[in-house]
Amino acid sequence: MTVSLRRDAPRSRSGRLLQRIRKGGLPYLFLLPALLLELLVHFVPMIFGILISFKQLTLFFIRNWTGAPWAGLGNYRLVVDVHGAIGSALLHSFVVTCAFTVLAVGLSWLFGTVAAILTQDSFRGRGALRTIFLTPFALPVYASVIIWAFMFQYNNGLVNELLHNVLGITSRPSFWLIGHNSFFALVIISIWRNWPFAFLCVMAGLQGIPRDLYEASAIDGAGIWQQIRRITMPSLRAVNQVLVLVLFLWTFNDFTTPFVLFGASAPSPADVVSIHIYNASFINWNFGEGSAMSVLMLIFLLLVTAVYLLGTSRRRNNA
Amino acid sequence: MPSGLGAGAARRAGPRRRGRGRGRGRGRGLMAPPPSFIWTRRIVLTLLTLFALIPVYVMVSSSLKPLQDVTSTFRWIPDPLTLSAYHDIWFTVPLGRYFLNSLIVSTSAAAASVAVAIFAAYAVSRYGFRGKRIFTTAVLATQMFPGILFALPLFLIFVSIGNATGIPLYGSRGGLIITYLTFSLPFAIWMLTSYFESVPRALDEAALVDGCGPVRALFRVVIPAALPGIIAVTIYAFMTAWGEVLFASVMTNNTTRTLAVGLADYSTQNNVYWNQIMAASLVVSVPVVAGFLLMQRYLVAGLTSGAVK
Structure with missing residues (x-):
C-alpha cells in the first residue's frame, strides 16, 4: 500500500x-x-417476524401473506393473558424453560469446569480423556438425541435396565419420554451435549493462567485446593462470563433436542418455549401468535443478557 | 463398559508427572498433590468418562445386534453379532440420497462461510474503521435470536424471491446453503479474527512494503500463517450445517431432504428399527467426529488467544 x-x-x-x-x-x-x-438471513427476517406478530397471519393468508389483516396488539394481548388458554399455556411453557435452562446450564458448567481443572496437570491418559470428553459435543445433535431416546425407551432401554434391574433403585420400570420424567430426560440430554463445550472453553481459559502464580503460591505454602479456590477460579472469571451467557442462550433457544426427542408436540412437563412456538406456528398454523410469542422471548433474552453483562462487568471491574 | 474401564485403567496406572517447562499454565504446583486431590480426580473423571461414553457404547453395540435383540430387554453385550444393520440402512430409507444432500449442503456452506469470514476477519483484525464495534457486536448478537423467530419469515422471503425472480431458494439446496453459512459465520469471524491477530503484523506489513496489495498480502502471508485455524473453523462450520434440524425440516422437500430430517424415517414405519437407527447414527457421525477430534487442538488454541485478549 x-x-x-x-x-x-x-x-x-x-x-x-x-x-x-x-x-x-x-x-x-x-x-x-x-x-x-x-x-438477508437474520436481520431482515427478524424485522418481518416482528411485523408478522402484529398481523392475523393464519393458514388462510399464507399464499398472500402481505395481505393478511393487521391485528394491532391483538396477538400480544392473547398470548400474555394468563387467564386464557393460550396465555396460561405459554406461561407454563416459559416456567418449564427457565427451570430447564437453569438446571442444564448450571450442571453443564459445573461438569465442564470440574473436568477441566482436574485435567489441568498432565498425567498419563490425559490426551485420551480429553478426546473422550469432547466426543459428545462432536456428535451431530440429532444423532445423540436419537441415541438417548433409545436409552430412555420403556421396554428395551438402557436407563430402565440400569436403574431397575441392575441397581434396583426403582421398584418398577418408569416411563421417561412421557409424564414428569420427560423433563429430566431433556435436562440430562442437554447436559450430556453441552458440558464438553464448557470443558473446552475452561480448558482454553486455564492455559492463559501464568505458571508463576502457582509456583509463587506454592512457595508461600498454598495447597492445591487453596490454589484452585484462590488462583484458578478468579482467573477464569472472564471465560466464565462469556461461557455462561453462551450456554444460557443456546439452552434457552434449543429446539433440536426437544424436537428430535418428542416430535412436534412435547409432553406438558417438558414443553419448552421453542417447541411450544413451533407448535403454535406450524401445527396450529397461527403464525401471528407464534411470532408474538417469539418476540416476547427475544425481549426477555435481550433483557437478561443486558442485565447479566452489566452485572458481571461491574463485578469484574470492582474485583 | 469395556472402553470406559480401559481408559480408567490407563489413567490409574499412570504415575503423576509434572508438565515442566512446557509453556505457561501447564501444570499447577511444584509439589505432588495430596491424596485427597488424586482420589477426587480418579473418581470424578471415571464418572464423567462413563457418562460421556455409555451412549456411544449403546450406539455401537446396538448397531451390531439383530432386530429382535433391540426390541426386547436391553442387553449389555451383543450376542449374536451381526453387520446386517449396516447393509439394511441403505435400503429401508433412501439414506444414500440424504447423505449426499447433507454432504453437498454442508461442504458448500462451510466453504462459503469461511471464504466470507476470512475477508471480514481480515478487516476487523487489520483495519480500524468506523462501526467496527457495532459490526462485531451485531454479528455476535445474531447468536441470540431464537431460530424459530426467523424460520417462518425466512421461509416466506425465500418463497417470495422464488416467485419474483425464478431462483428456487425454497426446497432447494441453495437456500439451505445460504442459511447454514450465516449460522456458522459469527463464530467463524470471531475465531478467525483471533487467529489473524496472532499472525504478527510485521509479516503482512513487510508484504505491503514489497508492493503487494492488501488482498495479495492476505492470500500470500496471513492465510498461510493462519491455515490451521482456518481448517479448524471450516470443520466447525461443516459440523454446524451437518447437525442443524429446524431449518432442514422447514426448507427441504423429498429430493433435497438431509440426514438431520431423514433419520426420523426409520421410526415412522410399523416397526422401529432401532439397530438400523443406531447403525445409521454411527455412519452419519463418523465424518464429523473424526474431523472434530482432529481439529480440537487448533480450536483450543483459537479459544485461548481469544480468551487471553
Whole structure:
C-alpha cells in the first residue's frame, strides 16, 4: 500500500482523494459479503417476524401473506393473558424453560469446569480423556438425541435396565419420554451435549493462567485446593462470563433436542418455549401468535443478557 | 463398559508427572498433590468418562445386534453379532440420497462461510474503521435470536424471491446453503479474527512494503500463517450445517431432504428399527467426529488467544 501510494503521489489531487476513499472503503468492502448475508438471513427476517406478530397471519393468508389483516396488539394481548388458554399455556411453557435452562446450564458448567481443572496437570491418559470428553459435543445433535431416546425407551432401554434391574433403585420400570420424567430426560440430554463445550472453553481459559502464580503460591505454602479456590477460579472469571451467557442462550433457544426427542408436540412437563412456538406456528398454523410469542422471548433474552453483562462487568471491574 | 474401564485403567496406572517447562499454565504446583486431590480426580473423571461414553457404547453395540435383540430387554453385550444393520440402512430409507444432500449442503456452506469470514476477519483484525464495534457486536448478537423467530419469515422471503425472480431458494439446496453459512459465520469471524491477530503484523506489513496489495498480502502471508485455524473453523462450520434440524425440516422437500430430517424415517414405519437407527447414527457421525477430534487442538488454541485478549 505504501509503495502504491508513493507511486500515485505526483498525480492530481482528485487521484489522491480517490486513493483515500479506496483505502478507507476497503475494510467495508471486505465486510460487505458477511454483512449482506447476515442482513438477508437474520436481520431482515427478524424485522418481518416482528411485523408478522402484529398481523392475523393464519393458514388462510399464507399464499398472500402481505395481505393478511393487521391485528394491532391483538396477538400480544392473547398470548400474555394468563387467564386464557393460550396465555396460561405459554406461561407454563416459559416456567418449564427457565427451570430447564437453569438446571442444564448450571450442571453443564459445573461438569465442564470440574473436568477441566482436574485435567489441568498432565498425567498419563490425559490426551485420551480429553478426546473422550469432547466426543459428545462432536456428535451431530440429532444423532445423540436419537441415541438417548433409545436409552430412555420403556421396554428395551438402557436407563430402565440400569436403574431397575441392575441397581434396583426403582421398584418398577418408569416411563421417561412421557409424564414428569420427560423433563429430566431433556435436562440430562442437554447436559450430556453441552458440558464438553464448557470443558473446552475452561480448558482454553486455564492455559492463559501464568505458571508463576502457582509456583509463587506454592512457595508461600498454598495447597492445591487453596490454589484452585484462590488462583484458578478468579482467573477464569472472564471465560466464565462469556461461557455462561453462551450456554444460557443456546439452552434457552434449543429446539433440536426437544424436537428430535418428542416430535412436534412435547409432553406438558417438558414443553419448552421453542417447541411450544413451533407448535403454535406450524401445527396450529397461527403464525401471528407464534411470532408474538417469539418476540416476547427475544425481549426477555435481550433483557437478561443486558442485565447479566452489566452485572458481571461491574463485578469484574470492582474485583 | 469395556472402553470406559480401559481408559480408567490407563489413567490409574499412570504415575503423576509434572508438565515442566512446557509453556505457561501447564501444570499447577511444584509439589505432588495430596491424596485427597488424586482420589477426587480418579473418581470424578471415571464418572464423567462413563457418562460421556455409555451412549456411544449403546450406539455401537446396538448397531451390531439383530432386530429382535433391540426390541426386547436391553442387553449389555451383543450376542449374536451381526453387520446386517449396516447393509439394511441403505435400503429401508433412501439414506444414500440424504447423505449426499447433507454432504453437498454442508461442504458448500462451510466453504462459503469461511471464504466470507476470512475477508471480514481480515478487516476487523487489520483495519480500524468506523462501526467496527457495532459490526462485531451485531454479528455476535445474531447468536441470540431464537431460530424459530426467523424460520417462518425466512421461509416466506425465500418463497417470495422464488416467485419474483425464478431462483428456487425454497426446497432447494441453495437456500439451505445460504442459511447454514450465516449460522456458522459469527463464530467463524470471531475465531478467525483471533487467529489473524496472532499472525504478527510485521509479516503482512513487510508484504505491503514489497508492493503487494492488501488482498495479495492476505492470500500470500496471513492465510498461510493462519491455515490451521482456518481448517479448524471450516470443520466447525461443516459440523454446524451437518447437525442443524429446524431449518432442514422447514426448507427441504423429498429430493433435497438431509440426514438431520431423514433419520426420523426409520421410526415412522410399523416397526422401529432401532439397530438400523443406531447403525445409521454411527455412519452419519463418523465424518464429523473424526474431523472434530482432529481439529480440537487448533480450536483450543483459537479459544485461548481469544480468551487471553
